[in-house]
Amino acid sequence: xxxxxxxxxxxxxxxEVQAAxxxxxxxxxxxxxxxxxxxxxxxxxxxxxxxxxxxxxxxNARVRFHRAxxxxxxxxxxxxxxEIGWIYAEGxxxxxxxxxxxxxxxxxxxxxxxxxxxxxxxxxxxx
Amino acid sequence: xVILPHPDDETLACGGSxxxxxxxxxxxxxxxxxxxxxxxxxxxxxxxxxxxLPALREKELREACALLGVTDLRLMGLRDKTVEFVDPEWxxxxxxxxxxxxxxxxxxxxxxxxxxHPDHMAMGAAVVRAVDSLPPEARPAVHMRAFGSGLxxxxxxxxxxxxxxxxxxxxxxxxxxxxxxxxxxxxMEAKAAEDPAFRExxxxxxxIENYWFHAKG
Numbered sequence: 528x529x530x531x532x533x534x535x536x537x538x539x540x541x542x543e544v545q546a547a548x549x550x551x552x553x554x555x556x557x558x559x560x561x562x563x564x565x566x567x568x569x570x571x572x573x574x575x576x577x578x579x580x581x582x583x584x585x586x587n588a589r590v591r592f593h594r595a596x597x598x599x600x601x602x603x604x605x606x607x608x609x610e611i612g613w614i615y616a617e618g619x620x621x622x623x624x625x626x627x628x629x630x631x632x633x634x635x636x637x638x639x640x641x642x643x644x645x646x647x648x649x650x651x652x653x654x
Numbered sequence: 655x656v657i658l659p660h661p662d663d664e665t666l667a668c669g670g671s672x673x674x675x676x677x678x679x680x681x682x683x684x685x686x687x688x689x690x691x692x693x694x695x696x697x698x699x700x701x702x703x704x705x706x707l708p709a710l711r712e713k714e715l716r717e718a719c720a721l722l723g724v725t726d727l728r729l730m731g732l733r734d735k736t737v738e739f740v741d742p743e744w745x746x747x748x749x750x751x752x753x754x755x756x757x758x759x760x761x762x763x764x765x766x767x768x769x770x771h772p773d774h775m776a777m778g779a780a781v782v783r784a785v786d787s788l789p790p791e792a793r794p795a796v797h798m799r800a801f802g803s804g805l806x807x808x809x810x811x812x813x814x815x816x817x818x819x820x821x822x823x824x825x826x827x828x829x830x831x832x833x834x835x836x837x838x839x840x841x842m843e844a845k846a847a848e849d850p851a852f853r854e855x856x857x858x859x860x861x862i863e864n865y866w867f868h869a870k871g
Contacts, residue, residue, distance in 0.1 A: 535701050559704065563694050566735075566771045570802055577803075582735070584692070623703065631703050638837050639698035646704065653705075654733065 536621035536633060539603050544622050547630050548595040548605075551647045558588040559646040560614060584644075587651050590614065602634055605645055616645040655758035655794070657749060657781050659687035659737055659773040661715035662831040667799045668762045669722060669824035670817020670863050676723030677820060683726040683756050684719055685749070687777050690834070692734040698837035710833055718827040728752065738776035745776075746783035753784060758794050761785065765800035765866060768808055782868055797865035811864035818861045825860070 561584035568580040592607040592614065599619075607614035618634035625631055627648070634643040646652070656664050656672060664672065664684045675682050689708035696702040702710050712729070719727050730748060732740065753761070766779035778798060785793050800808055817824060828835050846853035 641694040
């Protein structure tokens with residue numbers, strides 16, 4: 528679905544995304560990795576039970592991994608194996624290659640809200 | 655001058671007040687700290703991505719400002735979810751520059767302690783710092799929006815602004831922030847359809863903008 532020229536994501540298809548990950552293997556690439564449950568999660572908004580507001584992100588980590596796998600039956604999990612560690616994301620549902628050629632993977636909840644994102648680029652993400 | 659961190663804060667927190675001022679012919683400047691880059695609302699169904707969101711929210715902000723009658727919009731270029739981490743003196747200095755240029759008689763912002771989102775509180779704190787750094791005779795009045803479970807610690811508001819005369823305009827501006835409000839409004843509408851008391855409560859909440867004073871000016 529496209530809206531007024533804005534690219535929109537499609538649901539993840541395992542083989543397609545697996546293929547899309549390959550160009551990033553064994554390269555110095557830029558990573559945006561994020562998870563969030565929203566800044567208002569600790570508030571009792573409109574009857575929702577308050578919980579902790581939890582968020583973590585790293586924007587523009589320069590990383591190198593030698594193996595990239597996407598797994599699962601939906602939502603999906605991605606594991607990127609580095610020489611000295613791992614990059615992991617769980618809960619992925621949608622993806623696209625954006626107009627700048629960057630691979631964007633995201634997990635959206637039932638309300639369409641972003642819950643997790645794993646993005647790869649050959650050039651730094653805009654800060 | 656309305657000084658808030660995210661596109662949609664100006665409408666959701668102060669939209670009625672802004673529309674009333676514009677209706678009365680008072681010039682209004684909106685200063686928006688960030689482009690809401692790290693928001694998790696992408697529309698319902700999602701039409702934005704983490705990467706497309708900032709440009710989209712800027713577009714939505716401009717549309718909302720136009721609907722509210724605001725012609726002077728400033729973007730500070732800070733980053734969403736980082737306002738509390740930048741040098742507070744630098745940030746207050748940037749705000750002070752806007753105050754010295756425009757010389758507003760009134761500033762609307764968030765309460766530094768009671769507005770839930772860390773960016774809200776950091777912007778409110780920076781505004782207070784900037785205003786307090788001005789010579790006393792040059793300080794504008796500062797009216798602050800507060801909300802959240804912490805409100806129990808604040809006394810009653812100093813001012814309740816009745817926005818009923820401009821509610822339609824406020825809601826049109828809120829709808830213009832489509833990526834942020836589409837899902838939320840759909841949920842609220844669904845609930846309101848089943849629960850007249852909820853509809854009533856929502857109407858009241860949107861129609862009244864409560865302010866606590868930092869300075870009377």
